[in-house]
Amino acid sequence: MKRTKSNKRDIWRMVLIGIITVIVVITLRILVFASFKIPSFSMEPTLFAGDFILVNKLIPGPRIDFLGNNEEGRPLRLIGYRTIKRNEVLVFNDPYYKSAEIIQNWNAYYVKRCVGMPGDTLYIAGGIYYSNGQRNKINDKIATDSAQYAAMLPKFRIPGRFKELGWTIDNFGPIYIPAQGDLVTLDTINIHLYRPLIEYETGKKLVEMEDVYLLNGEVCRQYQFKLDYYFMAGDRGTDSKDSRYWGLLPKDHIVGKVAYIWKSKDSGTDKYRWDRFFKSVE
Incomplete structure (x- = not known):
């Protein structure tokens, strides 16, 4: 018993x-953390296809997708360990997943480097990134050979979203990256830069009619942003679909900062790359 x-x-x-x-x-x-497998070569030489990465959600703070502001449909983000820093590698949800508009799809993920922060003015000249007039030090890490860009077919060098401005992926901008609370005046240039952002934040359509901008039928001359935005780029500049193609990233799409590679397996040979195990990501 x-x-x-x-x-x-x-x-x-x-x-x-x-x-x-x-x-x-x-x-x-x-x-606290999440794990993802790298599927492509767009972040070489920092990340290889077949790398398994650990993402620190405490930077910028854990996002609770099923909680938040029901009126705006945004997830709740808790206070994190610290904010994002320029040039950190982040995992985020694809803001334009199969759409010309920013959407909330929490099932499609990207990994890129944050080369532009809220409040920055960014431009690219000859494949070299500049932030606030200063050459971004990340150019020493990422592939920015102007000869590589010149060898690309024209159709791959012209980002469709910004074609009206005459920008290419190697000569791009300048573009101001909005911070929460920033007020911008809408004009013939800004309408191309910020229309998707404004429509995402408001849930309303922004249209141009005889040099007047209408937001859901009401005249809109200025707009104050509700979110921070970021400019994301792949380390392999000639083979990365990033902010040069699809635009700015809203903060509420960010999952966290890539901390390190915890496992790596060559997808071609199916062999482990032991030298990449537990390698930190900078």
Whole structure:
């Protein structure tokens, strides 16, 4: 009889330990970290296809997708360890997933480098990035050979979203990256830069009619942004679909900062790349 009771206690103890373990793991996955596999070559030489990365959600803060402002449909973001810094590698949801407009699709992920911060004025000249008039030091890390850009077919060098401005992926901008609270005046240039952002934030259509801009039928001469935005770029500049093609990234799409590579496997040979295990990502 005593043995039976003891066995029952052991079983319940194991069940309790299992439940607690599951709760802890789920909590950590929601609030602290996430793991992703790199599928492409757009972040070489920093990340290779077949790398498995660990993402720190505490930078800029864990995002709770099922909670938040129901009126605007935005997820809740908790206070993080610190804010994002320029040139950090981030994982984020694709803001233009199969759409010309910014959408909320929490199932499609990108990994790129944050080369432009809220409040920056960014431009690219000959494949070289400049922020606020200063050459971005990240050019020493990413592939920005102007000869590579020149060799690309014209159709791949012209980003469709900005073609009216005459920009190419190697000669791009300048573009001001809005910070939360920034007020911009709409004009013939800004309408191309910020229309998707304004429509995303308001849920309304912004149209031009005889040099007048109408937001859901009402005249809109200026707009104050509700979110921070970022300019994202791939380290392999000639083979990366990034902000040069699709535009600026809203903060609420950011998952977190890439911390390190915890495993790496060559997709071609199916062999482990042991030298990349537990390698930090800068």
